Amino acid sequence: MNGTRRWIGYVALTVVFALACGLLSWWQWSRRAEAVEAIELVEQNFDAAPVPLEAELPVLDDWSPSQEWQPVVMTGTYLVEDQLLVRNRPRNGGPGWEVLTPLRLDDGRVFVVDRGWLPLGSVDDVPDVVPAPPEGVVTVVARLKAGEPTLPGRSAPEGQISTIHLPQVADLVAGETWTGAYGLLESEDPAADSRPLPVVRPPADEGPHLSYAFQWIAFGVLAFVALFWGIRHERRARLEEERVAAGGEPAPERRRGRGGEDADAEDALLDAAGR
Template sequence: MTGYRFLLSGKWLGFFLLACAAAVVSVYLGGWQMDRNDHLVGENAKITQNYRAEPLTGPEAAEQFADHDGSLTWHPVRLTGRYLPEHQVLVRNRPQDGRVGYEVLVPFRTQDGQVVVLDRGWIPTGAAANGMPDEVPAPPSGEVTVTARLQPGEPAVDRGAPAGQIASVDLGELRERWDLPVGTEAYGEVFAEDPAPAVAPAPAPEPEINSGPHLSYSLQWYAFAALFFVAYGYAARQQARNDEWDRQYAEEMERRLSRFYDEDGTYIGEGDEELVVRQMEMADDMPAHLKSLMRPKPQRKRSRPTWEDEEDALLDALERERTAAGRD
């Protein structure tokens, strides 16, 4: 391990700490992507289990709007009561099928007297330059039985809206706007009304089950965390090899210089000293990949003698026999 003592230098300790910091960041990002994947898996499970489930009815259904159980998102509920169309508002900037439009929100009073928020569906932006819808289908009058899917309320958006419109399904803002005791934990996306109106907004499309790229992203970040240490180890290995090559090059240059200078530094070569000095300077100025030519070539270990070795041994044996015969 003497060839790796450089790892204790400040430079290489800094590299190691940098690799540790990069790995920590990668692990954090991998965990963040894994959390997003877990959330998406949970949402997909809710859609699969709840979307076509048997609707909740009665007080159990109405209570979900004031005290929503998150595991019941997308679950259908069936309510009977009356719409309050005078409080109708439009949620602006809602895309569907490649077009921008509005969602129609209307409060609904159940037979038990509770008031809930229902999203009757989507309508497109009209042809007028002001961006308003051409027509908003009116809700059925009188007693109506509606079937809707539960959705949690949306956060407030710091963005204004014209009169009669709202920027998001902020249930707290709707409660204040309408001055009605509406439930502020959930609202319902209507997909059936009985009696059915002649014209109704388009119901919300069925959500897609999408796994997303979060799991693969997470695994990539974890792989990056390991690769930082692999890269550090590879760089350390290359540094150790380069140091060994430099040592071998220095020994080879020292051996060559000993052929031209004695221990006192006196030139003992046969040729022109200036030419020898120039050759040494040229060798020292060579790029690193060419300096490898000056290193002594390592001797390859042989498991058995080659045919040249066997021939030399045979010739040596014959020479010894000839010498012995001459003596006799």
């Protein structure tokens, strides 16, 4: 009876483990689906023809995830005095800054343009050089990107921000400002003499989610294989005990020698050689 209860517990534990493996496999499938969706969105939007900003985002706080990476074109004047540096932005494993320069359009509204990335300077608080944007009226092509959430407890010196939280940026700029999305600079006309490093196309990498999903399924199956092996092994041991108790001879044990060779075969070879 105690053995039965014990194996019922083992079966229950195996079922729980297999269910957990199934949930983890499903989670990895979901992660892969998200990665595939992001890759398809890049392929669809990254090289699309630019559309007017006002047509793509007619409302200042409007945004749809399907608009990510869509190029938009606009004409205006950079507000250099309102330029901000975004702290702790990594690129190729190195820390640095992103440069946000608001662009005032002809109708007076403001769109935030991320002009690119700069590495850490000799003094950590600022880059060595922040390339100036073009002066006067400029036509800008930028790819749309959603704003970022706030980071509680994070602060930054004047002229810097810790995250691209567009309502916070809007509070620092005079005039109506788009808060649903900002733009990653693609081109400027006229072009500046130099500019921060531009955004790079996201790689089409699904990650290891598919292989992990199959691994979790395999772990769940192996749990039942181990359970059945344990049940079969214990049943054979119990039958052997009952046979011996009934007066039978114990079954000979197989001994394993070095290298995994059967010791009985080794003994037979020694006998044939006259030891």
